[in-house]
Amino acid sequence: MRLLFLVLLLVCQNVWAAPFSCTPIKMVVQNKILLLSNDNLATAKIYFVKNTSARSLWIDHPVAHPSASAGWASYLRSGNWSAIVLDRKSFSISCVAIQPGKADALDCAEMLSVCVPQNMAVKSLRKGTYWLVEDQPWAAFWAALQKRI
Numbered sequence: 001m002r003l004l005f006l007v008l009l010l011v012c013q014n015v016w017a018a019p020f021s022c023t024p025i026k027m028v029v030q031n032k033i034l035l036l037s038n039d040n041l042a043t044a045k046i047y048f049v050k051n052t053s054a055r056s057l058w059i060d061h062p063v064a065h066p067s068a069s070a071g072w073a074s075y076l077r078s079g080n081w082s083a084i085v086l087d088r089k090s091f092s093i094s095c096v097a098i099q100p101g102k103a104d105a106l107d108c109a110e111m112l113s114v115c116v117p118q119n120m121a122v123k124s125l126r127k128g129t130y131w132l133v134e135d136q137p138w139a140a141f142w143a144a145l146q147k148r149i
Contacts, residue, residue: 022048022115027108033062034093035110036086041094044087044122044149046132051076053111058096061129074134081141083132085122122149 025047028035038045051057059082062072076082085089095106122132133144 010138021119022117024113024115025099027114028110029107032094032105034095034112034114036084036091036093038089038091041087041089044085046117046120046122047086047115047142048086048115049082049084050113051078051111052113053106054057054078055097057111059090059108060094060096062092062094074131076135079142080135080137082136083141083145084129085132086129087127088129103141109140120149138149 025036028037036047036111051058056075056077058073059076074082093108095108095111097106132148133141135145
């Protein structure tokens with residue numbers, strides 16, 4: 001699955017002449033939750049996230065006190081891309097499939113491919129961890145990303 005992700009990334013770079021490279025991250029997962037990190041807090045880090053599974057899922061940020069936190073979940077359809085900006089040292093992401101009457105926790109390492117684009121920075125002065133682009137096929141993802149960085 002990861003090999004397919006890398007091949008698709010290379011093909012997409014050639015087809016749309018995307019002027020960047022994206023380095024796949026080593027997945028750090030605890031109890032099905034993906035842990036993203038940012039070693040350089042002086043700059044925000046961008047992560048590209050692709051749903052490589054055959055099913056649509058919700059990506060969420062688990063919190064200790066859900067009632068005191070604003071909604072953060074984002075829907076990601078099979079094959080689509082999202083981009084997240086991270087300005088804190090670490091950030092956890094859970095993956096969930098919602099079926100009528102139940103929610104199934106999924107292993108994010110089995111559902112997602114994640115990479116860090118090289119030589120790409122957010123120009124916005126906006127602080128925080130937020131979705132830069134959500135749930136788009138590659139061409140629409142790239143077009144939306146170009147407007148926001």
